[in-house]
Amino acid sequence: MGSSPIYVELASESDDPQVTVIESFCTACEEQGETRLLMTRIPHYREVILTSFQCGHCGNRNNGIQPGGIEDLGVNFKLNVKNTQDLSRQLVKSDYATVCIPEIELEIPPEGEKGEVTTVEGILRKAKDGLNQEQEFRRREHPDTAKLIDNFIDKLNKLLEVEESFTLTIDDPSGNSFLENLCEPIPDPELTKKNYKRTKQQDERMGFYEQEEEDKNEDDEPKNINDEVLTFETLCDKCTKPVSTNMKVVTIPHFKEVIIMATHCDGCGSRTNEVKSGSGISPLGKKIKLKFTDPFDMARDVLKSDTCSIEIPELELYVGGGLIGGKFTTLEGLLNNIRDDLASNPFLMGDSVEGARKTSVEKLMANIDKILDGSLSAHIILDDPAGNSYLQNIYAPDDDPEMTVEDYERTFEQNEDLGLNDMKTENYIENESITEHTVP
Structure with missing residues (x-):
């Protein structure tokens, strides 16, 4: 018998809302009140624990929110x-x-x-x-x-x-x-x-402390992970049940090595994939621009890193780098991801959103559908300061007449966002050696 999910959707139609009620001390009248706890998931934000306190003696009320974890940044x-x-x-x-x-x-x-x-x-x-x-x-x-x-x-x-x-x-x-x-x-x-x-x-x-690195065994032979699929355990981001994530190093032709991580949850059927660069940050940023001229363009492979932004000028659409994360899919899959993301965003399509704003988002989603079926001509621009994104050239090794690829020098602000301005990569060993000789 499968376990029920820890974090539930706010719109869940389950008969059991999984609200926990506990007695709590009221700081206003020093009597006993009730605190209600709900572990839920806010779309486009994260898993949270909602708390609501009410005292039946003095009427004191308060509420709070606690995220279910800590972000990497x-x-x-x-x-x-x-x-x-x-x-x-x-x-x-x-x-x-x-x-x-x-x-x-x-x-x-x-x-x-x-x-x-x-x-x-x-x-x-x-x-x-x-x-x-x-x-x-x-x-x-x-x-x-x-x-x-x-x-x-x-x-x-x-x-x-x-x-x-x-x-x-x-x-x-x-x-x-x-x-x-x-x-x-x-x-x-x-x-x-x-x-x-x-x-x-x-x-x-926040209670995080670095662990000391374990001593490495010099007799261990280095393993080549390029030829094998690695598996590690994690939790499903939809139903929080334990799942296995497969990881593989893949070489994309005419591009570079990338790390693809794929997860399939047997409990809720959710499938996700995430892509990371296998070669670090490129020396130059990269901007890729493609004009849609044929329905077959939707079948082009696309690798979008988590630092890559997406722009469709004709729709005045801009998607920041971290919004939908790293993806290895097709252009059709990428546009569908953006459309689904808009449709499920409670800050754009929720009941409390004003009518004019919701209408403009619905029009935007309709225009994305027109691009998908080929009835609307448009351009897509992938701008990746880290240089780790890729769009398939179907004419390779010749140039693609509908696609331009531009390498550019990053700005100071872009280097700052990537953490490069504070990173020392030159003359490190030489300076360290000079310091050793000058200390008495």
């Missing part, structure tokens, strides 16, 4: 708030996130703050309510302090009215925070997102 969001619409942006703040508004020198540290699903306005109002607590007492006992806090509350009120634009940043080393892009599926000019590698100190604050 930290994340930093920077938003330029210009109008009241920006205040309504949906926001997920994890337990490890720091929120800052530099214009008023406001910083909300992660210590003592629970994760929550809210909005930009909700963050400001919570800060205001927190400052208002005990103000009556301060006005009697510490009037000077109360006056300073009143002045700061006035600044928060001005931000809530958006009398002037201001900046809000969220820095989360766990990578589990989120800030809504109002312009999806194209980049938001007022919002920037940057992933970064955590420092050792950040890892330790």
Whole structure:
């Protein structure tokens, strides 16, 4: 008998919602209340644990969110708030996130703050309510302090009215925070997102410590993994049941070596594949542009790395590198992935999305269908700063008349995103040797 999934879909029609109810201490009246826990999956975000507390004695309520794991990279969001619409942006703040508004020198540290699903306005109002607590007492006992806090509350009120634009940043080393892009599926000019590698100190604050490397056996002979399929155990990202992932090193003709990982879950039938470069980051970035002229173009093989962005100018569609991850598929499969991603995104097609925005996304999906059936002419552009993406040239080894491939020098910002600016790769041994001779 198979085990039921740990994390369930919010839209699940199961009779058993798998909500856990436990008695909890109420900090307001010191009586016993109830906490409800639901382990669920938010599409386009991650697996989370939703908590809701209610006290039947005093009416105290609160809710929180805890991600089901830690991402590989930290994340930093920077938003330029210009109008009241920006205040309504949906926001997920994890337990490890720091929120800052530099214009008023406001910083909300992660210590003592629970994760929550809210909005930009909700963050400001919570800060205001927190400052208002005990103000009556301060006005009697510490009037000077109360006056300073009143002045700061006035600044928060001005931000809530958006009398002037201001900046809000969220820095989360766990990578589990989120800030809504109002312009999806194209980049938001007022919002920037940057992933970064955590420092050792950040890892330790989250409870991760490096393990000492095991001594290597010099008698072990190196294995050639190019000719074998390696298998390792993991969990299905749909139903969380144990599955086996197969990994193989493959050489793509006229390109390079790549590592393909494929997973098939017998429990829910989910199939996924992921592609990683087997040769690191290329010296130059690569931009590939193809004009669709024939339905057979949809059968072209495409390798999209997790650093490659996709653009279809005719549809004003832009898909960032990390949105659908690394893929080894066909152009038809890639466009279907993008279409399915749009259709299942609750921030674009959910019940709370305004009608005009949902209509524009539905029109975009219809145009993708037209490209797939050949009734709409368009171009697709693959831009990969790491140079690890590939689109099949069906005329190889001759040039493809409908496809252009451009190698380019990366910008400083692109090198920064790839972690190359802080990486020392030249004269390392020589400098180390000089240091050894100069130390007494």
